Amino acid sequence: MIEDAFRNNRELASSLVKIIEKYAEKIDKEQLSGSAPIKIMHFCGTHEWTITHYGLRSLLPQNVELVAGPGCPVCVVPSNYIDLSIKLSLEGCVVYTYGDALRLPSNKPKSQARSLLEAKAVGGEVKVVYSFLDAVRDAKTHSRDSVFLGIGFETVLPMYGFLFHKKEVPTNLKFLSLVRLTPPAMKYTIKLYKERGLLPIMGIIAPGHVSTVIGGEEWRFLPRNFNLPTVVAGFEPIDVLMSIASILKMINDRKPDLEIEYKRLVKTDGNPQMRRVIEEVFEPVYAAWRGIGMIARSGLKLRPEFGQVYDAFEYFGIKDVSPSEYVMTHAHFGDAGSYDVPPNCRCGEVVLGISKPTDCPLFMKSCTPESPWGPCMVSSEGTCNVWAKYGQMEKIKMKTR
Amino acid sequence: MCWGTPGKVLEIDNENKIAKIDFGGVVREALIAIDDLKVGEFVMVHAGVIIGKMDSRDVAVNLALYSELAEMAYRDMGLDEDEARTKARTELNKLFSNLGIDPKGIDEVKSQIGEKEDDDEKYSKVEIPKNAFRKVYRVSLADSDY
Numbered sequence: 001m002i003e004d005a006f007r008n009n010r011e012l013a014s015s016l017v018k019i020i021e022k023y024a025e026k027i028d029k030e031q032l033s034g035s036a037p038i039k040i041m042h043f044c045g046t047h048e049w050t051i052t053h054y055g056l057r058s059l060l061p062q063n064v065e066l067v068a069g070p071g072c073p074v075c076v077v078p079s080n081y082i083d084l085s086i087k088l089s090l091e092g093c094v095v096y097t098y099g100d101a102l103r104l105p106s107n108k109p110k111s112q113a114r115s116l117l118e119a120k121a122v123g124g125e126v127k128v129v130y131s132f133l134d135a136v137r138d139a140k141t142h143s144r145d146s147v148f149l150g151i152g153f154e155t156v157l158p159m160y161g162f163l164f165h166k167k168e169v170p171t172n173l174k175f176l177s178l179v180r181l182t183p184p185a186m187k188y189t190i191k192l193y194k195e196r197g198l199l200p201i202m203g204i205i206a207p208g209h210v211s212t213v214i215g216g217e218e219w220r221f222l223p224r225n226f227n228l229p230t231v232v233a234g235f236e237p238i239d240v241l242m243s244i245a246s247i248l249k250m251i252n253d254r255k256p257d258l259e260i261e262y263k264r265l266v267k268t269d270g271n272p273q274m275r276r277v278i279e280e281v282f283e284p285v286y287a288a289w290r291g292i293g294m295i296a297r298s299g300l301k302l303r304p305e306f307g308q309v310y311d312a313f314e315y316f317g318i319k320d321v322s323p324s325e326y327v328m329t330h331a332h333f334g335d336a337g338s339y340d341v342p343p344n345c346r347c348g349e350v351v352l353g354i355s356k357p358t359d360c361p362l363f364m365k366s367c368t369p370e371s372p373w374g375p376c377m378v379s380s381e382g383t384c385n386v387w388a389k390y391g392q393m394e395k396i397k398m399k400t401r
Numbered sequence: 402m403c404w405g406t407p408g409k410v411l412e413i414d415n416e417n418k419i420a421k422i423d424f425g426g427v428v429r430e431a432l433i434a435i436d437d438l439k440v441g442e443f444v445m446v447h448a449g450v451i452i453g454k455m456d457s458r459d460v461a462v463n464l465a466l467y468s469e470l471a472e473m474a475y476r477d478m479g480l481d482e483d484e485a486r487t488k489a490r491t492e493l494n495k496l497f498s499n500l501g502i503d504p505k506g507i508d509e510v511k512s513q514i515g516e517k518e519d520d521d522e523k524y525s526k527v528e529i530p531k532n533a534f535r536k537v538y539r540v541s542l543a544d545s546d547y
Contacts, residue, residue: 005460005500019474046404131449158434159450209405212452246470263466264459274434
């Protein structure tokens, strides 16, 4: 039924496109007078997937531009953690990871193991799991040192929080917290756009599933502090079209507000019970985002009572990157050193929506989904990967009526 | 990492908070992160966590939201209030009948959304616009200094 309503619903799509066209024309005439496109940023990589896979850009009028934001948790894992997990795996420690992160490249030259997959090929112990639960169950079957790469946004936190809280995790399984929080990154991106004087973003499509945990209200700062119309959207094509229509309506009325389009899952306060558990287990810290920089209170770390048993940083004696150590600038504009993205890769810009994947000199040349050079080409949510797989759809002008 | 997979609940182990979910043939276990889950319900699963459940009412609510957007859009395009409402309502009726939802329940669905949101005592309402869908809530975001 959901498919019929939100995916294969041609009728609804065409009436939404009509509404979008009308509003875009009106805004262009009354507010912009043809000077700039209406730029709408979607945070989530899965939104980019929906938009590109279903060719939604080809349905939109020319002056509406959709830009992908930093919503790919795999793409933003700093490369030093990948190097670290490769090293651990080669030293005999079992590394559990999501399949997404298996091929994530570090900045090493091609002669060395650049990803966990390559480490596995040369004898490293790497196990792909579907969830933390699987890793916990597997770690219980042996007593060897093992580490779980805790990648993800807020959506995976209930799992981590719950299992730690229930003391289900065996002590030989350590946790490398690479959890990143989405609202701080969104705020950082918008501020960066303002500071750099880039073409302003006029509306935000906020992530739907993240909001099921943190609550739609967490995005209230966007309309309140930045005057940006914000819609928490679902991941079917109709959801995205609907949120674009509502953003355009808010721009037209000049009344930026927060709306929840994903009514079937998202509540204003999210999942309070799980939020409480997460708060008991984790605390916010400064965190590095690959290609973006250091963002305050954007990462989570285990609280000391759990950390002294499970924190991989403490157990393996790893020194975490301090804010001053991390190169604050953008990979392209400063000397990124060993951090951030590999040479010539423009993932930093792509992640922030400043460049399109096609602007990158490596895109589909030396960087392809089969052999990714930069981080955005790896995950199914990475903008480059999505464009590489489904990008041709953009060239087809679809007939809606 | 917003990739969610919808599935159907087959079995529930309330003690360990684990449920068996059928993803169109593939059965996997997932952690229950929501309240009152029952066997046979449809849920959204994300990286092994059940983050929400869905039913036809929720779909109806979502579509009703479209109808309201369309109504306002038609008004902005120059139709008068009654015409816009009738047009949007006709569209919604058609959508509902295509999907096999009883169109008679539209008003009920709309009023239920209002009630559901009113239950949240945590939020103090600042303003109540005419439109049930456009209620604005203010939350004290004490920790919003990202």
